[in-house]
Amino acid sequence: MQAGSTAPPGEPGGLRILIADDQPLNRGLLRAMLVLEGHEVLEAADGAQAVALFERERPDLVLMDVIMPVMDGYEATRCIKRLAGAEFVPVIFLTALTTEEALAAARAAGADDFLSKPYRRAVLNARIAMMRRLRAAGAALSTAPASSGCLGAAPDGTPAQWCWQLEVCGSGLQRVDPAVAALASLEHCGLPRAHRETAFAVLTELCNNAIEHGLLGLDSAIKSAEDGFERYYAERERGLRELRSGFLRLEVRGGLAEGGGELHIRVTDSGPGFDHQGALLRARAGPAGCCGRGIALLLGLCASLRYAGNGSTVEAVYRWQPGD
Amino acid sequence: MSVVVTRAEQDHTVRIEVRGRFDFRAQADFRNAYRTVAQPGDRFVVDLRQTEYLDSAALGMLLLLREAAGGDAAEVVIANCRPSLRRILAVAHFERLFTIE
Numbered sequence: 001m002q003a004g005s006t007a008p009p010g011e012p013g014g015l016r017i018l019i020a021d022d023q024p025l026n027r028g029l030l031r032a033m034l035v036l037e038g039h040e041v042l043e044a045a046d047g048a049q050a051v052a053l054f055e056r057e058r059p060d061l062v063l064m065d066v067i068m069p070v071m072d073g074y075e076a077t078r079c080i081k082r083l084a085g086a087e088f089v090p091v092i093f094l095t096a097l098t099t100e101e102a103l104a105a106a107r108a109a110g111a112d113d114f115l116s117k118p119y120r121r122a123v124l125n126a127r128i129a130m131m132r133r134l135r136a137a138g139a140a141l142s143t144a145p146a147s148s149g150c151l152g153a154a155p156d157g158t159p160a161q162w163c164w165q166l167e168v169c170g171s172g173l174q175r176v177d178p179a180v181a182a183l184a185s186l187e188h189c190g191l192p193r194a195h196r197e198t199a200f201a202v203l204t205e206l207c208n209n210a211i212e213h214g215l216l217g218l219d220s221a222i223k224s225a226e227d228g229f230e231r232y233y234a235e236r237e238r239g240l241r242e243l244r245s246g247f248l249r250l251e252v253r254g255g256l257a258e259g260g261g262e263l264h265i266r267v268t269d270s271g272p273g274f275d276h277q278g279a280l281l282r283a284r285a286g287p288a289g290c291c292g293r294g295i296a297l298l299l300g301l302c303a304s305l306r307y308a309g310n311g312s313t314v315e316a317v318y319r320w321q322p323g324d
Numbered sequence: 325m326s327v328v329v330t331r332a333e334q335d336h337t338v339r340i341e342v343r344g345r346f347d348f349r350a351q352a353d354f355r356n357a358y359r360t361v362a363q364p365g366d367r368f369v370v371d372l373r374q375t376e377y378l379d380s381a382a383l384g385m386l387l388l389l390r391e392a393a394g395g396d397a398a399e400v401v402i403a404n405c406r407p408s409l410r411r412i413l414a415v416a417h418f419e420r421l422f423t424i425e
Binding site for chain 1: 352378381388406407408412415
């Protein structure tokens with residue numbers, strides 16, 4: 001092991017990144033960009049080398065080409081994910097996935113994200129930063145006794161259908177915005193750009209409700225007082241800083257069909273739930289003053305919205321048609 | 325996310341441009357636009373040309389702006405809305421309260 005590899009994930013400092021690509025030119029290009037950011041780089045020229053290097057050096061993150069001699073990227077990723085065990089080691093595929101089948105196969109192998117040529121430094125850095133935050137939250141997750149579960153992509157392997165799951169424990173929520181993490185995943189699922197923006201509004205709304213009301217127990221009524229908005233969000237920030245227990249689980253299942261498709265979004269929090277029937281009634285009755293707009297917005301944007309149990313689980317279906 | 329606020333003296337207009345995600349993080353800068361930059365009687369233009377996303381907290385901030393600018397007497401224009409953002413504003417029935425361009 002070399003010095004400089006011990007910076008905890010989520011903290012400033014370089015990561016150890018393994019590049020698996022049979023083209024020396026591609027490796028060199030990526031290496032140059034990564035070294036500029038202070039990362040330490042390991043290189044493998046095929047999948048088998050990548051697995052061996054991973055086992056020996058335990059890098060923090062892997063950039064994986066798909067088509068390589070000896071062992072391809074799919075197989076190498078499966079091996080690496082197996083070796084990583086419960087630890088979340090992000091694998092970013094270096095490919096433009098042009099078919100749904102390729103996307104499903106990549107997700108089935110365990111790919112967490114995708115990057116296509118030409119590589120741009122800003123995009124590469126943004127993707128690595130996101131994976132790093134997820135990894136940091138994952139570390140917090142595995143040390144939290146109240147929660148168990150998985151972090152990362154969990155595909156079901158069926159073409160044109162996929163499933164993405166994330167569980168973040170209370171103390172991880174300050175570092176990871178679950179909706180933003182999910183959005184990165186939506187970029188690869190065939191959702192048209194305009195719908196990505198609306199779907200993101202839905203995700204944000206669902207996650208914020210779970211965080212603010214489920215986990216932090218904030219009362220939206222605060223917002224209607226003088227300077228209430230400021231106070232509400234100051235309390236949210238303080239609450240997140242002090243949150244030591246609880247979890248939020250986000251699952252997004254996507255399916256494409258004849259140019260359109262749908263997303264099934266399920267958010268569960270560990271909070272006590274709330275009067276969801278009353279909230280739905282009020283939201284359907286019309287726009288309220290300064291609060292209660294969130295659920296009304298969800299009702300307007302989603303094909304369906306359903307609360308389960310005491311209200312700490314919510315399921316929303318977002319649907320789009322060809323040409324929408 | 326960044327909020328750029330400019331005031332044109334000659335036409336008494338405060339222009340608020342929200343770049344990136346328009347969510348609760350924009351709150352302090354956004355409020356600053358009507359609390360400290362605006363003069364009495366100003367009209368407001370909220371420019372969403374470079375806004376990526378909009379959530380219900382942003383809707384709340386727009387309502388607060390409208391209230392601060394005089395409620396029903398206020399002149400608040402929401403400009404440069406892409407269709408996806410316009411859809412969110414429509415779901416919230418904002419076309420009754422704001423001029424949406």
